[in-house]
Amino acid sequence: MVCPGGIVEGATLAGGPFTANDNFIEHFGGVRGAAFPSEHVAGSNGGSGGARGSSTVVVRVMLPCFFLMCVSTIWGRYHYVADIFGGMTTGTLGYVMGDRIMKWKGAVADACRGNAKGQMWRS
Numbered sequence: 625m626v627c628p629g630g631i632v633e634g635a636t637l638a639g640g641p642f643t644a645n646d647n648f649i650e651h652f653g654g655v656r657g658a659a660f661p662s663e664h665v666a667g668s669n670g671g672s673g674g675a676r677g678s679s680t681v682v683v684r685v686m687l688p689c690f691f692l693m694c695v696s697t698i699w700g701r702y703h704y705v706a707d708i709f710g711g712m713t714t715g716t717l718g719y720v721m722g723d724r725i726m727k728w729k730g731a732v733a734d735a736c737r738g739n740a741k742g743q744m745w746r747s
Contacts (some may be wrong), residue, residue: 662708672690
């Protein structure tokens with residue numbers, strides 16, 4: 625069956641040894657599609673948010689890799705577009721929540737106060 629956009633439903637990807645290995649793993653042990661939200665995108669989005677404060681070189685390397693990963697998960701038929709947007713949303717929420725938690729008193733280890741192991745409840 626041909627879907628809108630000319631994509632043939634149920635067709636396998638053609639490629640070299642890496643594609644053959646991927647097809648083997650997916651055939652014998654994988655569950656494809658409908659993985660909402662994409663946690664690969666969520667984790668990468670959170671990492672990209674954390675890299676904002678570092679050098680511009682890191683950001684310039686990470687952002688194209690993040691974009692290409694989002695495209696490749698759709699291209700390889702692992703996720704739908706909605707899964708990518710869901711991953712971006714959960715990644716952003718995770719980064720914001722983590723950033724706020726790290727600003728709490730005692731959240732970051734402080735060797736001067738005897739909190740070298742980072743236990744928040746003993747500070």
